[in-house]
Amino acid sequence: MQNKNSKSIYSVPYFVWILLFVIAPIALIAYYSFLDLSGNFTLDNYKNFFTSVYLKLTLSSFWYAFLITLFSLIIAYPTAYFLTKTKHKQLWLLLIIIPSWINLLLKTYAFIGIFGLSGPINAFLQVFGISEQQILFTDFSFIFVSVYIFIPFMILPIFNSLDKLNPSLIDASQDLGASSWTTFSKVIFPLTINGVKAGVQAVFIPSLSLFMITRLIAGNKVITLGTAIEQQFLVTQNWGMGSTIAVFLIIFMVIIMIITGQREKGATSYGKNK
Amino acid sequence: MEKTSKLAKIYLALVFIILYAPIFYLILYSFNSGGTMNSFDSFTWEHYAAVFSDTRLIMILINTVIVALLSALIATIIGVFGALGIVFMRNKSLRSSILSLNNVLIVSPDVVIGASFLILFTMIGVKLGFASVLISHIAFSIPIVVLMVLPKLQEMNSSLIDAAADLGATRKDILTRVIIPFIKPGIFVGFFMALTYSLDDFAVTFFVTGNGFTTLSVEIYSMARAGITLTINALTGIIFVVTLLLVIGYYFISQRGKKPVGLGVRK
Numbered sequence: 001m002q003n004k005n006s007k008s009i010y011s012v013p014y015f016v017w018i019l020l021f022v023i024a025p026i027a028l029i030a031y032y033s034f035l036d037l038s039g040n041f042t043l044d045n046y047k048n049f050f051t052s053v054y055l056k057l058t059l060s061s062f063w064y065a066f067l068i069t070l071f072s073l074i075i076a077y078p079t080a081y082f083l084t085k086t087k088h089k090q091l092w093l094l095l096i097i098i099p100s101w102i103n104l105l106l107k108t109y110a111f112i113g114i115f116g117l118s119g120p121i122n123a124f125l126q127v128f129g130i131s132e133q134q135i136l137f138t139d140f141s142f143i144f145v146s147v148y149i150f151i152p153f154m155i156l157p158i159f160n161s162l163d164k165l166n167p168s169l170i171d172a173s174q175d176l177g178a179s180s181w182t183t184f185s186k187v188i189f190p191l192t193i194n195g196v197k198a199g200v201q202a203v204f205i206p207s208l209s210l211f212m213i214t215r216l217i218a219g220n221k222v223i224t225l226g227t228a229i230e231q232q233f234l235v236t237q238n239w240g241m242g243s244t245i246a247v248f249l250i251i252f253m254v255i256i257m258i259i260t261g262q263r264e265k266g267a268t269s270y271g272k273n274k
Numbered sequence: 275m276e277k278t279s280k281l282a283k284i285y286l287a288l289v290f291i292i293l294y295a296p297i298f299y300l301i302l303y304s305f306n307s308g309g310t311m312n313s314f315d316s317f318t319w320e321h322y323a324a325v326f327s328d329t330r331l332i333m334i335l336i337n338t339v340i341v342a343l344l345s346a347l348i349a350t351i352i353g354v355f356g357a358l359g360i361v362f363m364r365n366k367s368l369r370s371s372i373l374s375l376n377n378v379l380i381v382s383p384d385v386v387i388g389a390s391f392l393i394l395f396t397m398i399g400v401k402l403g404f405a406s407v408l409i410s411h412i413a414f415s416i417p418i419v420v421l422m423v424l425p426k427l428q429e430m431n432s433s434l435i436d437a438a439a440d441l442g443a444t445r446k447d448i449l450t451r452v453i454i455p456f457i458k459p460g461i462f463v464g465f466f467m468a469l470t471y472s473l474d475d476f477a478v479t480f481f482v483t484g485n486g487f488t489t490l491s492v493e494i495y496s497m498a499r500a501g502i503t504l505t506i507n508a509l510t511g512i513i514f515v516v517t518l519l520l521v522i523g524y525y526f527i528s529q530r531g532k533k534p535v536g537l538g539v540r541k
Binding site for chain 1: 384
């Protein structure tokens with residue numbers, strides 16, 4: 001018993017952290033969503049949210065996030081898979097992670113130059129006789145840059161789950177006559193689904209709330225929920241409306257978490273069996 | 275088998291090229307004496323000189339590093355003890371709800387974290403600036419440390435602790451000589467992840483930083499909104515070299531540490 005008590009003393013800062021920085025902020029956001037500009041109680045913010053302006057914004061935000069996640073997954077899964085086959089896989093993985101250490105703003109800034117009217121992509125296109133294209137400030141550039149930024153965060157969890165996969169399972173599947181596609185779809189993918197889910201979580205939710213890339217690359221053309229919140233908080237100074245959008249973002253987040261939630265029991269028992 | 279591995283190599287090479295091209299593109303033009311990122315005129319160091327003569331920029335750089343190191347360190351300490359607290363929790367449903375709460379900040383959109391922290395700091399009267407930025411960075415780094423340490427703790431055989439206790443180890447001994455060495459790889463990864471989170475963060479800092487205090491991300495954002503400045507390119511060059519050195523150091527440390535630990539884990 002004494003043992004338990006002393007341990008819990010050291011974990012006190014952690015539980016205080018949960019109270020102060022997890023529970024309190026959510027409560028505050030919920031509270032502010034019922035306040036108007038002068039601090040009086042109101043339901044107007046919620047009424048506003050259900051007007052076509054905000055509903056359209058939500059839908060388009062979801063659509064962009066979906067596309068970004070989809071492309072990240074399509075590119076990341078084979079990358080993670082091939083990485084596990086390399087000789088010095090930890091070193092290669094490290095090389096994948098390094099770009100994510102370079103400040104995100106710097107990488108975004110690079111694309112302002114690359115996609116610019118007289119940038120290298122346009123220079124390359126001109127070799128084939130294609131005239132100058134406006135690449136910057138389009139949906140394509142927005143999605144491309146977002147995928148570029150998020151890819152390491154998708155690769156990492158998938159790599160980890162692939163790496164944990166017992167290779168004898170693949171051998172067994174092949175010995176029993178399964179084709180490579182069957183092996184992949186019936187053995188490898190289901191066993192690494194937790195990594196995929198973790199990756200989807202790590203990409204989809206941030207994509208909903210991107211605001212820096214929308215400003216720099218999409219030139220205010222793409223407005224996500226994140227852009228709207230930033231606008232309300234820092235430009236319009238309407239914290240009430242901003243909080244209302246944030247409440248909905250949190251609700252969406254919880255739904256996504258439930259959908260992509262990992263069944264812990266299955267995961268740990270698998271780990272232990274190995 | 276041969277064919278797929280060749281295809282795999284090409285695919286990987288392509289991914290690596292795309293991942294690194296923008297960074298090398300920025301670094302290449304940091305040596306451009308012309309003021310643009312389009313045509314390379316001639317080689318120059320002037321943009322690097324501009325970075326080092328800009329004391330404001332240097333201060334921002336130092337601030338960013340201090341915030342990252344401090345927040346990662348504090349978050350690691352709090353997170354490791356948090357993970358220990360979770361693992362030794364008897365009540366299963368309480369444990370899983372704590373774990374869900376732990377993950378809230380990881381999956382929360384940056385903007386929501388930033389906005390809610392802004393409300394929090396204004397309410398309890400924390401002045402926006404260094405303190406608010408540091409506290410926010412600690413706050414959003416703690417859960418990732420917990421997540422990195424927890425699997426290691428669960429992997430650990432509880433009879434190790436029983437054996438140590440039976441052999442007369444004190445609680446402090448058990449912690450410092452049995453538990454900590456076993457979960458050390460997790461702690462390292464957690465620390466570096468926290469460091470990455472802090473260095474990479476833009477959105478949260480953007481919300482909770484006041485007028486007086488800026489980190490690199492926020493500064494680059496305002497610079498980039500104003501247009502192309504090759505000073506940013508030079509900055510990228512410096513950051514890239516430093517990152518590379520850190521990573522190489524980290525790799526060698528983790529490789530050296532791996533052999534004895536690896537033997538223990540793999541049984």
